[in-house]
Amino acid sequence: MSLKRLPNESLPREKLLSHGPQSLTDAELLAIFLRTGTQGMNVLQLADHLIKDAGSLRGLFSASQQEFCRHKGLGEAKYVQLQAVLEMTQRYLSETLKRGDALTSPQQTKLYLSSLLRDRHREAFYVLYLDNQHRVINDEILFEGTIDAASVYPREVVKRALDHNCAAVILAHNHPSGIAEPSQADRRITRRISDALALVDIRVLDHFVVGDGEEVSFAERGWI
Incomplete structure:
Protein backbone atom coordinates (compact mmCIF):
# COMPACT_ATOMS: atom_id res chain seq x y z
CA MET A 1 0.00 0.00 0.00
CA SER A 2 1.24 3.48 -0.85
CA LEU A 3 1.72 5.83 2.10
CA LYS A 4 -0.44 8.37 0.28
CA ARG A 5 -3.44 6.10 0.90
CA LEU A 6 -2.87 5.98 4.65
CA PRO A 7 -4.67 8.46 6.94
CA ASN A 8 -2.44 11.27 8.21
CA GLU A 9 -2.53 9.95 11.78
CA SER A 10 -0.92 6.71 10.55
CA LEU A 11 2.01 8.44 8.83
CA PRO A 12 5.16 8.35 10.98
CA ARG A 13 6.10 12.01 10.63
CA GLU A 14 2.59 13.30 11.28
CA LYS A 15 2.18 10.85 14.18
CA LEU A 16 5.43 12.09 15.75
CA LEU A 17 4.37 15.73 15.43
CA SER A 18 0.96 15.02 16.94
CA HIS A 19 1.84 12.55 19.70
CA GLY A 20 5.62 12.73 20.22
CA PRO A 21 8.43 10.34 19.22
CA GLN A 22 7.66 7.93 22.07
CA SER A 23 4.35 7.06 20.35
CA LEU A 24 6.11 5.56 17.33
CA THR A 25 7.03 1.92 16.85
CA ASP A 26 10.59 0.91 15.98
CA ALA A 27 9.54 0.48 12.35
CA GLU A 28 7.94 3.92 12.24
CA LEU A 29 11.05 5.57 13.69
CA LEU A 30 13.24 3.74 11.18
CA ALA A 31 10.90 4.77 8.37
CA ILE A 32 11.48 8.43 9.19
CA PHE A 33 15.22 7.82 9.01
CA LEU A 34 14.98 5.91 5.70
CA ARG A 35 12.59 8.45 4.12
CA THR A 36 11.85 6.35 1.02
CA GLY A 37 10.97 2.75 0.25
CA THR A 38 12.06 0.49 -2.57
CA GLN A 39 10.30 -1.05 -5.55
CA GLY A 40 7.43 -3.10 -4.25
CA MET A 41 7.68 -1.86 -0.64
CA ASN A 42 6.73 1.48 0.84
CA VAL A 43 9.03 2.89 3.50
CA LEU A 44 7.04 1.43 6.41
CA GLN A 45 7.10 -2.03 4.89
CA LEU A 46 10.82 -1.70 4.18
CA ALA A 47 11.52 -0.59 7.75
CA ASP A 48 9.53 -3.50 9.19
CA HIS A 49 11.32 -5.95 6.85
CA LEU A 50 14.77 -4.63 7.80
CA ILE A 51 14.10 -4.88 11.54
CA LYS A 52 12.78 -8.43 11.24
CA ASP A 53 15.72 -9.45 9.03
CA ALA A 54 18.27 -8.00 11.51
CA GLY A 55 16.41 -9.44 14.52
CA SER A 56 15.83 -6.04 16.14
CA LEU A 57 16.39 -2.33 15.65
CA ARG A 58 19.51 -2.63 17.77
CA GLY A 59 20.74 -5.53 15.63
CA LEU A 60 20.41 -3.38 12.52
CA PHE A 61 22.13 -0.39 14.12
CA SER A 62 25.05 -2.40 15.51
CA ALA A 63 25.78 -4.14 12.20
CA SER A 64 29.10 -3.63 10.43
CA GLN A 65 29.13 -1.65 7.18
CA GLN A 66 29.21 -4.85 5.16
CA GLU A 67 26.34 -6.39 7.13
CA PHE A 68 24.30 -3.17 6.99
CA CYS A 69 24.72 -2.61 3.24
CA ARG A 70 23.71 -6.15 2.30
CA HIS A 71 20.10 -5.24 3.13
CA LYS A 72 18.05 -4.21 0.13
CA GLY A 73 17.39 -0.49 0.24
CA LEU A 74 20.44 0.33 2.35
CA GLY A 75 23.76 1.59 1.07
CA GLU A 76 26.89 3.43 2.11
CA ALA A 77 25.12 6.80 2.38
CA LYS A 78 22.56 5.41 4.85
CA TYR A 79 25.31 3.68 6.81
CA VAL A 80 27.21 6.97 7.14
CA GLN A 81 24.04 8.80 8.23
CA LEU A 82 23.28 6.12 10.80
CA GLN A 83 26.78 6.22 12.28
CA ALA A 84 26.46 10.00 12.59
CA VAL A 85 23.13 9.61 14.41
CA LEU A 86 24.59 7.04 16.81
CA GLU A 87 27.63 9.23 17.51
CA MET A 88 25.41 12.26 18.18
CA THR A 89 23.38 10.15 20.61
CA GLN A 90 26.51 9.14 22.53
CA ARG A 91 27.77 12.72 22.62
CA TYR A 92 24.40 13.93 23.87
CA LEU A 93 24.44 11.37 26.69
CA SER A 94 28.06 12.25 27.50
CA GLU A 95 27.31 15.97 27.60
CA THR A 96 24.26 15.41 29.79
CA LEU A 97 26.34 13.32 32.20
CA LYS A 98 29.16 15.86 32.31
CA ARG A 99 26.81 18.66 33.35
CA GLY A 100 25.94 16.99 36.64
Missing part, protein backbone atom coordinates in the same frame (compact mmCIF):
# COMPACT_ATOMS: atom_id res chain seq x y z
CA ASP A 101 27.06 14.74 39.45
CA ALA A 102 27.77 11.24 38.15
CA LEU A 103 26.75 9.66 41.47
CA THR A 104 23.40 11.44 41.72
CA SER A 105 22.56 10.26 38.18
CA PRO A 106 23.24 6.51 38.32
CA GLN A 107 20.70 5.71 35.62
CA GLN A 108 22.14 8.37 33.33
CA THR A 109 25.60 6.95 33.96
CA LYS A 110 24.44 3.42 33.16
CA LEU A 111 22.64 4.61 30.03
CA TYR A 112 25.75 6.34 28.76
CA LEU A 113 28.03 3.41 29.55
CA SER A 114 25.63 0.99 27.89
CA SER A 115 25.42 3.09 24.71
CA LEU A 116 29.21 3.36 24.63
CA LEU A 117 30.22 -0.22 25.41
CA ARG A 118 27.37 -2.68 24.90
CA ASP A 119 27.73 -3.50 21.21
CA ARG A 120 31.51 -3.63 20.98
CA HIS A 121 32.85 -6.89 19.64
CA ARG A 122 36.04 -6.64 21.71
CA GLU A 123 36.40 -6.00 25.42
CA ALA A 124 37.08 -2.35 26.24
CA PHE A 125 38.06 -0.82 29.58
CA TYR A 126 36.71 2.65 30.24
CA VAL A 127 37.50 5.26 32.91
CA LEU A 128 35.37 8.23 33.99
CA TYR A 129 37.49 10.87 35.79
CA LEU A 130 35.71 12.93 38.47
CA ASP A 131 36.56 15.99 40.55
CA ASN A 132 36.08 16.19 44.33
CA GLN A 133 32.38 16.99 43.83
CA HIS A 134 31.99 13.93 41.58
CA ARG A 135 31.52 16.03 38.46
CA VAL A 136 32.95 14.57 35.27
CA ILE A 137 36.30 16.00 34.18
CA ASN A 138 36.91 13.66 31.27
CA ASP A 139 36.42 10.09 30.13
CA GLU A 140 38.19 7.66 27.83
CA ILE A 141 38.53 4.06 26.74
CA LEU A 142 41.92 3.23 28.19
CA PHE A 143 42.43 -0.35 27.07
CA GLU A 144 41.01 -2.64 24.40
CA GLY A 145 41.52 -6.36 24.21
CA THR A 146 40.47 -9.51 22.48
CA ILE A 147 36.90 -10.76 22.43
CA ASP A 148 37.22 -12.16 25.95
CA ALA A 149 39.96 -10.21 27.72
CA ALA A 150 41.70 -6.87 28.02
CA SER A 151 45.15 -6.18 29.37
CA VAL A 152 44.56 -3.61 32.09
CA TYR A 153 47.56 -2.02 33.80
CA PRO A 154 46.91 -0.28 37.15
CA ARG A 155 49.97 1.95 36.72
CA GLU A 156 48.48 3.36 33.49
CA VAL A 157 45.18 4.07 35.24
CA VAL A 158 47.09 5.90 37.98
CA LYS A 159 49.10 7.88 35.42
CA ARG A 160 46.01 9.01 33.50
CA ALA A 161 44.13 9.84 36.72
CA LEU A 162 47.01 12.07 37.82
CA ASP A 163 47.15 13.65 34.36
CA HIS A 164 43.52 14.66 34.79
CA ASN A 165 44.09 15.80 38.40
CA CYS A 166 40.99 13.89 39.44
CA ALA A 167 39.77 12.99 42.93
CA ALA A 168 37.86 9.85 41.98
CA VAL A 169 37.13 7.51 39.09
CA ILE A 170 34.36 5.25 37.88
CA LEU A 171 35.52 2.19 35.95
CA ALA A 172 33.60 0.21 33.36
CA HIS A 173 34.13 -2.55 30.84
CA ASN A 174 31.99 -4.67 28.58
CA HIS A 175 31.56 -8.40 28.25
CA PRO A 176 31.17 -9.17 24.51
CA SER A 177 29.53 -12.47 25.50
CA GLY A 178 26.55 -10.39 26.65
CA ILE A 179 26.67 -11.82 30.20
CA ALA A 180 27.28 -8.97 32.64
CA GLU A 181 28.12 -11.07 35.70
CA PRO A 182 31.63 -10.04 36.86
CA SER A 183 34.34 -12.68 36.86
CA GLN A 184 36.89 -13.29 39.60
CA ALA A 185 39.46 -11.67 37.29
CA ASP A 186 37.24 -8.56 37.14
CA ARG A 187 37.15 -8.40 40.92
CA ARG A 188 40.92 -8.89 41.21
CA ILE A 189 41.83 -6.14 38.76
CA THR A 190 39.35 -3.78 40.43
CA ARG A 191 41.06 -4.38 43.77
CA ARG A 192 44.51 -3.85 42.25
CA ILE A 193 43.43 -0.56 40.64
CA SER A 194 41.72 0.59 43.85
CA ASP A 195 44.85 -0.16 45.90
CA ALA A 196 47.12 1.59 43.39
CA LEU A 197 44.92 4.72 43.24
CA ALA A 198 44.57 4.81 47.03
CA LEU A 199 48.31 5.44 47.24
CA VAL A 200 47.75 8.80 45.53
CA ASP A 201 44.45 9.56 47.35
CA ILE A 202 42.14 8.82 44.42
CA ARG A 203 39.02 6.75 45.08
CA VAL A 204 37.35 4.17 42.87
CA LEU A 205 33.65 4.90 43.33
CA ASP A 206 32.26 2.09 41.19
CA HIS A 207 33.02 -0.43 38.48
CA PHE A 208 30.28 -1.28 35.98
CA VAL A 209 30.25 -4.40 33.86
CA VAL A 210 28.12 -3.90 30.74
CA GLY A 211 26.39 -6.87 29.15
CA ASP A 212 23.46 -7.35 26.82
CA GLY A 213 20.72 -5.23 28.37
CA GLU A 214 22.21 -5.35 31.87
CA GLU A 215 24.83 -3.42 33.81
CA VAL A 216 26.26 -4.79 37.08
CA SER A 217 27.52 -2.26 39.63
CA PHE A 218 30.31 -3.30 42.02
CA ALA A 219 29.18 -0.60 44.46
CA GLU A 220 25.64 -1.97 44.52
CA ARG A 221 27.05 -5.44 45.19
CA GLY A 222 29.03 -4.04 48.12
CA TRP A 223 32.37 -4.90 46.51
CA ILE A 224 33.72 -1.34 46.63
Whole structure:
Protein backbone atom coordinates (compact mmCIF):
# COMPACT_ATOMS: atom_id res chain seq x y z
CA MET A 1 0.00 0.00 0.00
CA SER A 2 1.24 3.48 -0.85
CA LEU A 3 1.72 5.83 2.10
CA LYS A 4 -0.44 8.37 0.28
CA ARG A 5 -3.44 6.10 0.90
CA LEU A 6 -2.87 5.98 4.65
CA PRO A 7 -4.67 8.46 6.94
CA ASN A 8 -2.44 11.27 8.21
CA GLU A 9 -2.53 9.95 11.78
CA SER A 10 -0.92 6.71 10.55
CA LEU A 11 2.01 8.44 8.83
CA PRO A 12 5.16 8.35 10.98
CA ARG A 13 6.10 12.01 10.63
CA GLU A 14 2.59 13.30 11.28
CA LYS A 15 2.18 10.85 14.18
CA LEU A 16 5.43 12.09 15.75
CA LEU A 17 4.37 15.73 15.43
CA SER A 18 0.96 15.02 16.94
CA HIS A 19 1.84 12.55 19.70
CA GLY A 20 5.62 12.73 20.22
CA PRO A 21 8.43 10.34 19.22
CA GLN A 22 7.66 7.93 22.07
CA SER A 23 4.35 7.06 20.35
CA LEU A 24 6.11 5.56 17.33
CA THR A 25 7.03 1.92 16.85
CA ASP A 26 10.59 0.91 15.98
CA ALA A 27 9.54 0.48 12.35
CA GLU A 28 7.94 3.92 12.24
CA LEU A 29 11.05 5.57 13.69
CA LEU A 30 13.24 3.74 11.18
CA ALA A 31 10.90 4.77 8.37
CA ILE A 32 11.48 8.43 9.19
CA PHE A 33 15.22 7.82 9.01
CA LEU A 34 14.98 5.91 5.70
CA ARG A 35 12.59 8.45 4.12
CA THR A 36 11.85 6.35 1.02
CA GLY A 37 10.97 2.75 0.25
CA THR A 38 12.06 0.49 -2.57
CA GLN A 39 10.30 -1.05 -5.55
CA GLY A 40 7.43 -3.10 -4.25
CA MET A 41 7.68 -1.86 -0.64
CA ASN A 42 6.73 1.48 0.84
CA VAL A 43 9.03 2.89 3.50
CA LEU A 44 7.04 1.43 6.41
CA GLN A 45 7.10 -2.03 4.89
CA LEU A 46 10.82 -1.70 4.18
CA ALA A 47 11.52 -0.59 7.75
CA ASP A 48 9.53 -3.50 9.19
CA HIS A 49 11.32 -5.95 6.85
CA LEU A 50 14.77 -4.63 7.80
CA ILE A 51 14.10 -4.88 11.54
CA LYS A 52 12.78 -8.43 11.24
CA ASP A 53 15.72 -9.45 9.03
CA ALA A 54 18.27 -8.00 11.51
CA GLY A 55 16.41 -9.44 14.52
CA SER A 56 15.83 -6.04 16.14
CA LEU A 57 16.39 -2.33 15.65
CA ARG A 58 19.51 -2.63 17.77
CA GLY A 59 20.74 -5.53 15.63
CA LEU A 60 20.41 -3.38 12.52
CA PHE A 61 22.13 -0.39 14.12
CA SER A 62 25.05 -2.40 15.51
CA ALA A 63 25.78 -4.14 12.20
CA SER A 64 29.10 -3.63 10.43
CA GLN A 65 29.13 -1.65 7.18
CA GLN A 66 29.21 -4.85 5.16
CA GLU A 67 26.34 -6.39 7.13
CA PHE A 68 24.30 -3.17 6.99
CA CYS A 69 24.72 -2.61 3.24
CA ARG A 70 23.71 -6.15 2.30
CA HIS A 71 20.10 -5.24 3.13
CA LYS A 72 18.05 -4.21 0.13
CA GLY A 73 17.39 -0.49 0.24
CA LEU A 74 20.44 0.33 2.35
CA GLY A 75 23.76 1.59 1.07
CA GLU A 76 26.89 3.43 2.11
CA ALA A 77 25.12 6.80 2.38
CA LYS A 78 22.56 5.41 4.85
CA TYR A 79 25.31 3.68 6.81
CA VAL A 80 27.21 6.97 7.14
CA GLN A 81 24.04 8.80 8.23
CA LEU A 82 23.28 6.12 10.80
CA GLN A 83 26.78 6.22 12.28
CA ALA A 84 26.46 10.00 12.59
CA VAL A 85 23.13 9.61 14.41
CA LEU A 86 24.59 7.04 16.81
CA GLU A 87 27.63 9.23 17.51
CA MET A 88 25.41 12.26 18.18
CA THR A 89 23.38 10.15 20.61
CA GLN A 90 26.51 9.14 22.53
CA ARG A 91 27.77 12.72 22.62
CA TYR A 92 24.40 13.93 23.87
CA LEU A 93 24.44 11.37 26.69
CA SER A 94 28.06 12.25 27.50
CA GLU A 95 27.31 15.97 27.60
CA THR A 96 24.26 15.41 29.79
CA LEU A 97 26.34 13.32 32.20
CA LYS A 98 29.16 15.86 32.31
CA ARG A 99 26.81 18.66 33.35
CA GLY A 100 25.94 16.99 36.64
CA ASP A 101 27.06 14.74 39.45
CA ALA A 102 27.77 11.24 38.15
CA LEU A 103 26.75 9.66 41.47
CA THR A 104 23.40 11.44 41.72
CA SER A 105 22.56 10.26 38.18
CA PRO A 106 23.24 6.51 38.32
CA GLN A 107 20.70 5.71 35.62
CA GLN A 108 22.14 8.37 33.33
CA THR A 109 25.60 6.95 33.96
CA LYS A 110 24.44 3.42 33.16
CA LEU A 111 22.64 4.61 30.03
CA TYR A 112 25.75 6.34 28.76
CA LEU A 113 28.03 3.41 29.55
CA SER A 114 25.63 0.99 27.89
CA SER A 115 25.42 3.09 24.71
CA LEU A 116 29.21 3.36 24.63
CA LEU A 117 30.22 -0.22 25.41
CA ARG A 118 27.37 -2.68 24.90
CA ASP A 119 27.73 -3.50 21.21
CA ARG A 120 31.51 -3.63 20.98
CA HIS A 121 32.85 -6.89 19.64
CA ARG A 122 36.04 -6.64 21.71
CA GLU A 123 36.40 -6.00 25.42
CA ALA A 124 37.08 -2.35 26.24
CA PHE A 125 38.06 -0.82 29.58
CA TYR A 126 36.71 2.65 30.24
CA VAL A 127 37.50 5.26 32.91
CA LEU A 128 35.37 8.23 33.99
CA TYR A 129 37.49 10.87 35.79
CA LEU A 130 35.71 12.93 38.47
CA ASP A 131 36.56 15.99 40.55
CA ASN A 132 36.08 16.19 44.33
CA GLN A 133 32.38 16.99 43.83
CA HIS A 134 31.99 13.93 41.58
CA ARG A 135 31.52 16.03 38.46
CA VAL A 136 32.95 14.57 35.27
CA ILE A 137 36.30 16.00 34.18
CA ASN A 138 36.91 13.66 31.27
CA ASP A 139 36.42 10.09 30.13
CA GLU A 140 38.19 7.66 27.83
CA ILE A 141 38.53 4.06 26.74
CA LEU A 142 41.92 3.23 28.19
CA PHE A 143 42.43 -0.35 27.07
CA GLU A 144 41.01 -2.64 24.40
CA GLY A 145 41.52 -6.36 24.21
CA THR A 146 40.47 -9.51 22.48
CA ILE A 147 36.90 -10.76 22.43
CA ASP A 148 37.22 -12.16 25.95
CA ALA A 149 39.96 -10.21 27.72
CA ALA A 150 41.70 -6.87 28.02
CA SER A 151 45.15 -6.18 29.37
CA VAL A 152 44.56 -3.61 32.09
CA TYR A 153 47.56 -2.02 33.80
CA PRO A 154 46.91 -0.28 37.15
CA ARG A 155 49.97 1.95 36.72
CA GLU A 156 48.48 3.36 33.49
CA VAL A 157 45.18 4.07 35.24
CA VAL A 158 47.09 5.90 37.98
CA LYS A 159 49.10 7.88 35.42
CA ARG A 160 46.01 9.01 33.50
CA ALA A 161 44.13 9.84 36.72
CA LEU A 162 47.01 12.07 37.82
CA ASP A 163 47.15 13.65 34.36
CA HIS A 164 43.52 14.66 34.79
CA ASN A 165 44.09 15.80 38.40
CA CYS A 166 40.99 13.89 39.44
CA ALA A 167 39.77 12.99 42.93
CA ALA A 168 37.86 9.85 41.98
CA VAL A 169 37.13 7.51 39.09
CA ILE A 170 34.36 5.25 37.88
CA LEU A 171 35.52 2.19 35.95
CA ALA A 172 33.60 0.21 33.36
CA HIS A 173 34.13 -2.55 30.84
CA ASN A 174 31.99 -4.67 28.58
CA HIS A 175 31.56 -8.40 28.25
CA PRO A 176 31.17 -9.17 24.51
CA SER A 177 29.53 -12.47 25.50
CA GLY A 178 26.55 -10.39 26.65
CA ILE A 179 26.67 -11.82 30.20
CA ALA A 180 27.28 -8.97 32.64
CA GLU A 181 28.12 -11.07 35.70
CA PRO A 182 31.63 -10.04 36.86
CA SER A 183 34.34 -12.68 36.86
CA GLN A 184 36.89 -13.29 39.60
CA ALA A 185 39.46 -11.67 37.29
CA ASP A 186 37.24 -8.56 37.14
CA ARG A 187 37.15 -8.40 40.92
CA ARG A 188 40.92 -8.89 41.21
CA ILE A 189 41.83 -6.14 38.76
CA THR A 190 39.35 -3.78 40.43
CA ARG A 191 41.06 -4.38 43.77
CA ARG A 192 44.51 -3.85 42.25
CA ILE A 193 43.43 -0.56 40.64
CA SER A 194 41.72 0.59 43.85
CA ASP A 195 44.85 -0.16 45.90
CA ALA A 196 47.12 1.59 43.39
CA LEU A 197 44.92 4.72 43.24
CA ALA A 198 44.57 4.81 47.03
CA LEU A 199 48.31 5.44 47.24
CA VAL A 200 47.75 8.80 45.53
CA ASP A 201 44.45 9.56 47.35
CA ILE A 202 42.14 8.82 44.42
CA ARG A 203 39.02 6.75 45.08
CA VAL A 204 37.35 4.17 42.87
CA LEU A 205 33.65 4.90 43.33
CA ASP A 206 32.26 2.09 41.19
CA HIS A 207 33.02 -0.43 38.48
CA PHE A 208 30.28 -1.28 35.98
CA VAL A 209 30.25 -4.40 33.86
CA VAL A 210 28.12 -3.90 30.74
CA GLY A 211 26.39 -6.87 29.15
CA ASP A 212 23.46 -7.35 26.82
CA GLY A 213 20.72 -5.23 28.37
CA GLU A 214 22.21 -5.35 31.87
CA GLU A 215 24.83 -3.42 33.81
CA VAL A 216 26.26 -4.79 37.08
CA SER A 217 27.52 -2.26 39.63
CA PHE A 218 30.31 -3.30 42.02
CA ALA A 219 29.18 -0.60 44.46
CA GLU A 220 25.64 -1.97 44.52
CA ARG A 221 27.05 -5.44 45.19
CA GLY A 222 29.03 -4.04 48.12
CA TRP A 223 32.37 -4.90 46.51
CA ILE A 224 33.72 -1.34 46.63
